[in-house]
Amino acid sequence: MRSRKYRLQGAGLDLALPYLMLAPGLLIVLGVLVYPLWDGLRASTKAYRYGSVVADVGMQNYIKLWSDPQFLNALWVTIEFVALSVTFEAILGFALALFCLREFRGIRLLRTILIIPMVITPVVVAIVFRLIYASDAGMLTAISEWTGGGQVQILGSPVKAFFGLVVLDVWEWTPLMFLILLAGLQSLPHEPFEAARVDGAGNWRVFADLTFPMMRPVLAIAIVLRTIDAFGTFDQVFVLTRGGPGEATRLVSIYGYDTAFKFQQTGYAAALFVTIGLVVLALAFSAVRLLRRVDAS
Amino acid sequence: MTQSSRSRLTRRSVLKGGLGLALATTALTAIGLPVPASAAGKKVIIGAFADGGLTPFKQKIIPLAKDAGFDIEFLEDEYGVTLEKWFADAKNSAGQYDLYLLDDPWVPQFGAANVLENLGAAGIDGGDKDWIGSMIDMGYWPPQKGPRVKGFETAAPTLICVPFVGDLQTLTYRNDVYTSGAPKTWDEVIAKGKEGVAAGKIKYPVVFRGVSGNPIVTSWYPVFLSFGGSFFDDKWNPVFNSAEGKASAEFFVGTMKQNAPSGVVEFDSDQEGAAILGGEAGAIIQYSGNALKADDPTQTKVAGKLDFGIVPKQTAAIAQMGIFIAGIPKSAPNKANSVEFLKWYVSADIQAKLSEAGSIPVKRSAFGIAKPGNRLIPVALQQLDAGALPRPRTPDWAKVEELLGIELNKALQAGSGGGAALDNAAKQVKDYLSSVGYY
Numbered sequence: 001m002r003s004r005k006y007r008l009q010g011a012g013l014d015l016a017l018p019y020l021m022l023a024p025g026l027l028i029v030l031g032v033l034v035y036p037l038w039d040g041l042r043a044s045t046k047a048y049r050y051g052s053v054v055a056d057v058g059m060q061n062y063i064k065l066w067s068d069p070q071f072l073n074a075l076w077v078t079i080e081f082v083a084l085s086v087t088f089e090a091i092l093g094f095a096l097a098l099f100c101l102r103e104f105r106g107i108r109l110l111r112t113i114l115i116i117p118m119v120i121t122p123v124v125v126a127i128v129f130r131l132i133y134a135s136d137a138g139m140l141t142a143i144s145e146w147t148g149g150g151q152v153q154i155l156g157s158p159v160k161a162f163f164g165l166v167v168l169d170v171w172e173w174t175p176l177m178f179l180i181l182l183a184g185l186q187s188l189p190h191e192p193f194e195a196a197r198v199d200g201a202g203n204w205r206v207f208a209d210l211t212f213p214m215m216r217p218v219l220a221i222a223i224v225l226r227t228i229d230a231f232g233t234f235d236q237v238f239v240l241t242r243g244g245p246g247e248a249t250r251l252v253s254i255y256g257y258d259t260a261f262k263f264q265q266t267g268y269a270a271a272l273f274v275t276i277g278l279v280v281l282a283l284a285f286s287a288v289r290l291l292r293r294v295d296a297s
Numbered sequence: 298m299t300q301s302s303r304s305r306l307t308r309r310s311v312l313k314g315g316l317g318l319a320l321a322t323t324a325l326t327a328i329g330l331p332v333p334a335s336a337a338g339k340k341v342i343i344g345a346f347a348d349g350g351l352t353p354f355k356q357k358i359i360p361l362a363k364d365a366g367f368d369i370e371f372l373e374d375e376y377g378v379t380l381e382k383w384f385a386d387a388k389n390s391a392g393q394y395d396l397y398l399l400d401d402p403w404v405p406q407f408g409a410a411n412v413l414e415n416l417g418a419a420g421i422d423g424g425d426k427d428w429i430g431s432m433i434d435m436g437y438w439p440p441q442k443g444p445r446v447k448g449f450e451t452a453a454p455t456l457i458c459v460p461f462v463g464d465l466q467t468l469t470y471r472n473d474v475y476t477s478g479a480p481k482t483w484d485e486v487i488a489k490g491k492e493g494v495a496a497g498k499i500k501y502p503v504v505f506r507g508v509s510g511n512p513i514v515t516s517w518y519p520v521f522l523s524f525g526g527s528f529f530d531d532k533w534n535p536v537f538n539s540a541e542g543k544a545s546a547e548f549f550v551g552t553m554k555q556n557a558p559s560g561v562v563e564f565d566s567d568q569e570g571a572a573i574l575g576g577e578a579g580a581i582i583q584y585s586g587n588a589l590k591a592d593d594p595t596q597t598k599v600a601g602k603l604d605f606g607i608v609p610k611q612t613a614a615i616a617q618m619g620i621f622i623a624g625i626p627k628s629a630p631n632k633a634n635s636v637e638f639l640k641w642y643v644s645a646d647i648q649a650k651l652s653e654a655g656s657i658p659v660k661r662s663a664f665g666i667a668k669p670g671n672r673l674i675p676v677a678l679q680q681l682d683a684g685a686l687p688r689p690r691t692p693d694w695a696k697v698e699e700l701l702g703i704e705l706n707k708a709l710q711a712g713s714g715g716g717a718a719l720d721n722a723a724k725q726v727k728d729y730l731s732s733v734g735y736y
């Protein structure tokens with residue numbers, strides 16, 4: 001009898017244990033992921049004044065976004081920034097990964113050095129770049145004046161400030177691309193490459209017919225990850241330009257932050273971020289579909 | 298038998314282990330938590346944005362406060378993040394601060410949200426004749442004078458903030474360039490500045506802040522006021538794009554830019570401070586933060602060559618006021634201490650000490666002490682008497698400043714089009730204020 005009771009307890013525990021083990025994680029996910037999302041969605045349908053809800057406005061905040069020139073400008077700047085940065089990062093990251101695939105003396109040290117930018121806090125990176133770009137006391141101006149030139153104006157010109165921001169992002173995040181692509185390259189099977197070499201294929205033929213096609217899924221994943229991440233770029237812009245000069249580097253993240261916290265339009269800002277979230281989701285789905293199509297072909 | 302009992306033992310071990318780990322973590326966390334130090338006095342947690350204008354307070358008044366029995370914790374942040382940080386603290390009743398040292402244009406936003414204590418009810422006398430009138434006026438919400446935003450038309454003005462440091466803009470100029478004293482007009486600033494450049498004494502006649510938003514608007518505002526501009530009419534219609542306003546904007550983005558460092562579009566207070574204290578610029582309109590460094594040879598290359606005067610005029614010599622103003626959040630953990638501290642701080646004795654320490658006081662009697670700690674203090678009083686105006690008392694000033702600042706910054710990049718920039722900004726401001734129910 002005593003032994004049977006124990007067995008029953010054991011069976012009950014067997015049934016309950018998985019749920020008990022999952023419960024803390026589930027609660028955390030509900031608390032920190034689902035609830036804020038739901039609350040954000042709810043806030044996006046309200047009008048706020050002075051930090052408090054004053055009216056239920058349904059979808060008005062979403063409709064208003066598309067006639068807000070500041071939002072549209074910020075969205076366009078963000079798209080340009082993401083497209084340029086991610087393209088350069090993918091090209092450079094792939095080139096570096098191909099280079100570092102070879103084994104030679106010092107390659108381990110080189111690989112380590114190459115990933116350093118990625119591990120530096122973005123705010124610190126932005127401060128360093130500000131010290132490089134500043135027209136009065138920046139490093140570029142110092143070099144220019146030392147070589148007989150004048151002040152270098154980066155942050156005061158809309159086009160140069162924008163490209164200055166792209167350069168910063170490329171410097172910081174190319175290592176991530178490099179790391180993902182290097183891992184991808186190292187996992188490719190050796191046999192096709194050996195066969196191609198035996199058949200007399202040159203470097204370009206090997207790259208065009210084998211490496212690139214085989215790497216396309218990894219490349220696509222790396223690009224999707226970086227694209228999603230680049231859409232949320234905030235720290236570097238906040239420190240480097242605060243969105244200026246004018247609106248030249250004002251990304252949606254900066255505009256959304258100002259709208260929510262500086263101008264206290266919480267509902268409108270929530271609608272903005274939900275919209276951006278949907279845009280990023282749409283991009284991710286498109287990329288995944290593209291990837292499947294590539295795989296199928 | 299052996300296998301079965303081992304299996305049960307493992308499940309229990311997992312549960313027991315998990316429970317034990319949780320208890321151990323809790324205990325360790327509890328042990329590891331910093332134990333509050335034994336009370337060294339009446340605790341007051343002050344939040345401030347980093348600014349040189351508060352240096353005398355930090356260096357000279359905080360030690361006095363400690364002697365008076367207050368335990369001051371002074372938490373500083375960068376200007377650009379304090380408004381949102383403190384508003385969130387107050388609105389969510391987080392209780393992280395006892396006292397905010399606000400920039401005065403933020404008072405309406407905190408007032409409209411009803412998150413600050415009524416200091417009049419707490420015993421601070423807003424009617425004391427020793428206050429600088431224009432400064433204490435800024436502590437009331439809704440404002441005692443001027444237009445009021447919708448929803449507050451009939452509300453009784455309440456003292457929610459008290460002036461803390463009486464900062465306002467004045468002119469700092471090079472006395473070896475402007476040899477006959479402070480330049481009286483903007484034309485004189487430019488003409489004599491050019492002579493100083495030609496003589497190799499300076500590199501640029503003027504320097505100012507050109508960054509979008511608050512910096513550029515703050516630099517343009519005294520020029521705008523001196524040209525005779527008004528910002529809003531009494532119905533909150535933007536009128537800053539009047540003929541006077543446009544003339545000031547054209548002068549600012551044209552003449553002033555041509556006579557300033559080439560990178561002025563990206564200049565904020567650190568760069569403009571470096572230009573005047575480093576001996577490159579001839580004149581600057583600024584708040585007290587950098588002006589207080591003018592006589593310190595460790596902070597300027599031109600100690601002894603910098604003098605102060607009231608702002609130049611076109612039609613009037615009017616400066617912008619931008620005082621530090623103190624408010625106690627309703628969620629303050631040490632509310633009674635904060636009220637007591639403020640009463641102590643604004644007393645005539647301590648204001649005199651503040652003036653001796655080199656900071657601009659908020660009580661008139663403190664301007665008259667025998668030895669003010671800085672040459673700027675009597676000039677600040679002259680400027681107050683000549684004319685100094687606060688920014689419009691609206692909770693939406695941050696947005697208005699942002700819209701105007703972007704347009705002015707674009708015109709500054711181009712070096713022309715100041716008038717058109719004001720037209721664009723006026724339209725955007727009107728649209729925005731319409732959308733939030735001003736009309």
